[in-house]
Amino acid sequence: MITHGPKGEGRSVVLHYLPNHNNEKEMLERIGIKAIGDLFSDVPEHLRSKELGLPPAVSEVELLRETDELMGRSRSGNDMLMFLGGGFYDHFIPTVVDNVTSRSELYTSYTPYQPEMSQGILQALFEYQSLMSDLLGIDVVNTSMYDQQTAIGEAILMANRINHRNTFLIPEHISRDKECVIANYILGSGIELVKVPFQNGVMDLGALEGLLGPEVSGLYVENPNILGMFDPGALKVRSILDPKMVLVVGINPMTLGIAAPPGSYGADIVVGDVQPLGVPMSYGGPSAGIFGTTMQHVRKMPGRLIGATKDDMGRRAFCMTLSTREQHIRRDRATSNICTNEALTSIRAAAYLASLGKEGFRSLGIQLASRGKHLSERIDSLEGFTAPAFPGHFFNEFPVRSDVDACALLDECESRGVLAGININNDIPSLENIFTVATTEMHTSKDYDKLLRVLKASREAIL
Amino acid sequence: MRFEFQQARWDEPLLNEKSRKGRVGASIPPWDDVREVSTLLPEGMLREELNLPELSEPEVVRHYVRLSQMNFGTDSGIYPLGSCTMKYNPKINDRIASHSTLTRMHPLQPEDTIQGVLAMMYELQEALCEIGGMCACTLQPAAGAAGEFTGLLIARKYHGSRGDHRDEIIIPDSAHGTNPASAVMAGFKVIEIKSAPDGSVDLDALKGALSERTAAFMITNPSTLGIFEKNICEIQQACHDAGALLYYDGANLNALMGISRPGDMGFDIMHYNLHKTFSTPHGGGGPGAGPVAVTAELAKFLPVPVVVKEGNTYKLDHDRPDSIGKVKGFYGNVGVLIRAWAYIKTLGAEGLKRTSELAVLNASYIRSRIESVYPVPFNAPSKHEFVASADFLKENGGSAKDVAKMLAERGLHPPTNYFPLIVSEALMIEPTESETMEELDRFCDALLDIAKSDPEEWKKAPRTTTVSRVDDITAAKNLILNWNQLPRE
Numbered sequence: 001m002i003t004h005g006p007k008g009e010g011r012s013v014v015l016h017y018l019p020n021h022n023n024e025k026e027m028l029e030r031i032g033i034k035a036i037g038d039l040f041s042d043v044p045e046h047l048r049s050k051e052l053g054l055p056p057a058v059s060e061v062e063l064l065r066e067t068d069e070l071m072g073r074s075r076s077g078n079d080m081l082m083f084l085g086g087g088f089y090d091h092f093i094p095t096v097v098d099n100v101t102s103r104s105e106l107y108t109s110y111t112p113y114q115p116e117m118s119q120g121i122l123q124a125l126f127e128y129q130s131l132m133s134d135l136l137g138i139d140v141v142n143t144s145m146y147d148q149q150t151a152i153g154e155a156i157l158m159a160n161r162i163n164h165r166n167t168f169l170i171p172e173h174i175s176r177d178k179e180c181v182i183a184n185y186i187l188g189s190g191i192e193l194v195k196v197p198f199q200n201g202v203m204d205l206g207a208l209e210g211l212l213g214p215e216v217s218g219l220y221v222e223n224p225n226i227l228g229m230f231d232p233g234a235l236k237v238r239s240i241l242d243p244k245m246v247l248v249v250g251i252n253p254m255t256l257g258i259a260a261p262p263g264s265y266g267a268d269i270v271v272g273d274v275q276p277l278g279v280p281m282s283y284g285g286p287s288a289g290i291f292g293t294t295m296q297h298v299r300k301m302p303g304r305l306i307g308a309t310k311d312d313m314g315r316r317a318f319c320m321t322l323s324t325r326e327q328h329i330r331r332d333r334a335t336s337n338i339c340t341n342e343a344l345t346s347i348r349a350a351a352y353l354a355s356l357g358k359e360g361f362r363s364l365g366i367q368l369a370s371r372g373k374h375l376s377e378r379i380d381s382l383e384g385f386t387a388p389a390f391p392g393h394f395f396n397e398f399p400v401r402s403d404v405d406a407c408a409l410l411d412e413c414e415s416r417g418v419l420a421g422i423n424i425n426n427d428i429p430s431l432e433n434i435f436t437v438a439t440t441e442m443h444t445s446k447d448y449d450k451l452l453r454v455l456k457a458s459r460e461a462i463l
Numbered sequence: 464m465r466f467e468f469q470q471a472r473w474d475e476p477l478l479n480e481k482s483r484k485g486r487v488g489a490s491i492p493p494w495d496d497v498r499e500v501s502t503l504l505p506e507g508m509l510r511e512e513l514n515l516p517e518l519s520e521p522e523v524v525r526h527y528v529r530l531s532q533m534n535f536g537t538d539s540g541i542y543p544l545g546s547c548t549m550k551y552n553p554k555i556n557d558r559i560a561s562h563s564t565l566t567r568m569h570p571l572q573p574e575d576t577i578q579g580v581l582a583m584m585y586e587l588q589e590a591l592c593e594i595g596g597m598c599a600c601t602l603q604p605a606a607g608a609a610g611e612f613t614g615l616l617i618a619r620k621y622h623g624s625r626g627d628h629r630d631e632i633i634i635p636d637s638a639h640g641t642n643p644a645s646a647v648m649a650g651f652k653v654i655e656i657k658s659a660p661d662g663s664v665d666l667d668a669l670k671g672a673l674s675e676r677t678a679a680f681m682i683t684n685p686s687t688l689g690i691f692e693k694n695i696c697e698i699q700q701a702c703h704d705a706g707a708l709l710y711y712d713g714a715n716l717n718a719l720m721g722i723s724r725p726g727d728m729g730f731d732i733m734h735y736n737l738h739k740t741f742s743t744p745h746g747g748g749g750p751g752a753g754p755v756a757v758t759a760e761l762a763k764f765l766p767v768p769v770v771v772k773e774g775n776t777y778k779l780d781h782d783r784p785d786s787i788g789k790v791k792g793f794y795g796n797v798g799v800l801i802r803a804w805a806y807i808k809t810l811g812a813e814g815l816k817r818t819s820e821l822a823v824l825n826a827s828y829i830r831s832r833i834e835s836v837y838p839v840p841f842n843a844p845s846k847h848e849f850v851a852s853a854d855f856l857k858e859n860g861g862s863a864k865d866v867a868k869m870l871a872e873r874g875l876h877p878p879t880n881y882f883p884l885i886v887s888e889a890l891m892i893e894p895t896e897s898e899t900m901e902e903l904d905r906f907c908d909a910l911l912d913i914a915k916s917d918p919e920e921w922k923k924a925p926r927t928t929t930v931s932r933v934d935d936i937t938a939a940k941n942l943i944l945n946w947n948q949l950p951r952e
Contacts, residue, residue, distance in 0.1 A: 260510050312933075
């Protein structure tokens with residue numbers, strides 16, 4: 001470690017990331033200039049910065065101490081019982097997934113512009129595309145969008161590129177987070193959003209038919225939806241839409257161990273978030289947005305694609321392909337502005353799927369849906385609670401109706417050390433006293449016992 | 464030809480080719496109350512077939528270790544990819560971001576349970592504002608291009624709030640491709656202006672393009688040629704006189720930390736690439752983070768929520784009626800943000816300034832060693848990167864691409880090629896502050912050696928990498944985008 005001059009309160013500046021700190025003189029001589037300041041002689045004097053007002057530099061041990069102190073002022077699934085979902089879930093991450101994605105030859109590389117020396121990351125991303133394509137039942141999946149929210153925005157723009165129609169249908173029941181992001185993505189496009197009403201917790205197909213017309217570009221359906229409910233209508237909508245309309249299906253990839261792939265019921269574009277597949281929650285990111293489509297529309301899709309080819313000795317090799325859709329070639333006519341994406345998170349998801357494999361992923365899917373069913377039945381048996389709040393099927397997350405104010409109830413639960421769910425009223429004002437509860441394989445039977453006790457006590461405290 | 468480098472080559476099959484029936488690579492916690500799967504789904508929604516590979520845990524580990532050995536990162540060697548700032552990614556930052564409190568923190572937890580992480584985010588917002596000379600900051604955008612999009616939505620809303628409908632963005636021809644792409648996504652028309660003969664912004668062209676329709680002028684400073692914009696004061700004046708905003712693309716901020724601040728130059732909006740300037744790993748293409756900072760006048764338009772401090776409590780402020788809304792789910796790539804927080808804490812003001820000085824020193828050192836052979840078309844002094852030309856190889860049938868492949872076979876990651884578009888056979892070189900003088904010399908020696916090498920050898924490169932030259936034309940013509948599309952062998 002190189003340090004230099006104690007400054008102020010006896011503190012040294014740490015320069016262990018800067019190997020040439022002490023070679024300055026020699027290098028300047030070889031360049032043929034006197035002082036390092038001469039390299040900046042073209043920066044006008046009045047634009048020179050004063051010393052930045054930042055906290056003093058800290059050593060590694062101090063930084064760890066401060067981190068521990070700050071993390072100590074935060075709580076997580078480690079020390080708090082939670083049943084939060086809404087797109088991010090506290091699933092178990094097999095150690096092997098953390099291990100293989102910590103290989104620094106992979107994570108310290110950039111976009112593989114030089115395929116000959118980047119075969120590792122290229123193959124890993126090609127495998128992600130393939131695994132996800134099989135899981136979704138759709139031909140081609142790009143290496144990632146930023147998250148599901150932005151992937152939906154990109155899907156709506158792509159639908160417009162496909163059919164040049166300007167009305168796009170989205171569900172009435174959608175998270176505010178998604179709706180706000182989508183609104184910005186389409187702002188420059190002239191596309192108008194129209195909401196499809198819900199009935200009994202799922203899309204109202206009769207109402208949908210009434211909204212269709214020649215100006216409709218496509219429809220976004222979530223399966224499962226914001227309430228956690230599988231939407232049986234998703235299986236039928238393709239036959240309701242005219243053939244030119246683009247069907248975009250949003251999924252939770254974890255459900256696809258047991259649920260039919262959206263490609264099988266006619267999706268033209270599939271979007272989702274890889275977070276459930278071995279990605280730490282990290283307070284909301286980084287994750288990666290899933291984006292898949294059919295070969296028919298591949299040239300209209302956004303994002304990076306890896307293709308298989310050969311090297312000049314005829315050996316299998318991989319490289320980025322169809323870059324002519326992308327911003328660094330096509331500039332203002334690109335299919336999207338995305339450049340840096342979430343590649344390493346996609347590789348996490350691939351390593352996760354490879355580890356669980358066919359049997360593991362399917363049996364985990366059955367377990368999660370069974371746990372959801374089990375927990376909903378137990379909550380439903382409590383006085384004052386109905387679970388699920390709407391009839392139908394769900395995976396590991398479901399809506400609960402309470403006979404007391406849901407916001408007050410969830411606050412009471414928190415004061416008893418349990419985050420019991422998400423108040424859906426924040427996203428959908430028309431749904432009152434409904435909250436969603438999510439469970440994962442991290443929970444034990446005792447955790448469920450505690451949730452039940454706390455829900456009961458919290459309700460009684462309000463009454 | 465003998466090389467001192469040989470990259471690993473494993474004939475590593477794809478995951479599906481390694482699969483053997485009945486193998487499992489992870490343990491699943493027990494659960495007793497398992498239901499009949501057909502009762503768990505609506506009619507017709509049960510999956511019929513699931514094709515996932517079957518591998519044991521050691522096979523999965525060996526697979527990815529072998530793939531990693533066939534990959535080159537900044538931890539492998541010099542990676543002087545211009546405009547990408549491939550600096551060293553400190554390991555302490557990864558350790559902090561892997562803290563199990565963070566990795567199991569749900570984005571919808573109540574604010575009182577996440578005070579420590581909000582404190583880190585707040586401190587990062589403050590530090591970025593100080594480094595950029597700006598007033599307020601959002602951490603939400605996931606990457607540089609997402610930052611540009613955010614900044615342009617802010618520009619759109621700002622003008623709209625004044626009843627001023629401006630629909631054009633001016634961009635120099637040397638700009639990153641994301642600039643025009645982001646402008647179109649935000650609903651603007653792009654007006655491209657040619658660079659002056661010395662590589663700087665052509666002030667007359669700019670003035671000619673500015674009008675009452677101009678919403679903003681987007682530039683990097685230093686430019687993609689690595690040149691500090693000598694007319695920045697006049698540019699600022701001209702833009703503001705025309706009622707336009709000035710946007711700073713932060714891709715090249717590594718040249719200027721603690722030296723000169725975009726806010727002081729008169730920029731109104733800027734983004735930062737935390738995966739470039741602030742050392743977070745590039746991850747083979749991502750994740751990154753592209754925070755945006757603005758002047759006081761534009762602060763009210765930032766996306767919701769912004770982290771604010773009230774007394775000793777941190778809050779997510781959603782109550783911002785003039786906000787543009789949201790550009791990404793939740794609050795941004797927090798795992799990336801935390802790494803940048805750690806980096807700024809480690810270096811402090813003096814360390815950041817020294818970082819920029821040494822980044823510029825390293826680039827200037829390479830330039831001084833090679834420019835008599837690889838001409839640098841613009842004579843101005845360069846900063847953290849510069850653009851040289853391999854045009855002289857053309858007479859013997861060579862190209863910038865050949866130079867790249869010959870560097871690769873010597874174990875050196877090539878610079879960016881063919882960008883910016885205004886230099887023929889461009890080699891855009893950005894070594895960063897992380898390289899030793901010896902590694903810089905090795906890189907320069909290789910470039911000089913290549914220039915003298917036998918043209919007969921050029922197209923044979925690279926011979927020491929995992930594969931030899933890859934046929935990207937066939938890849939685009941005969942699309943194979945998943946393993947089911949591979950021809951049966």
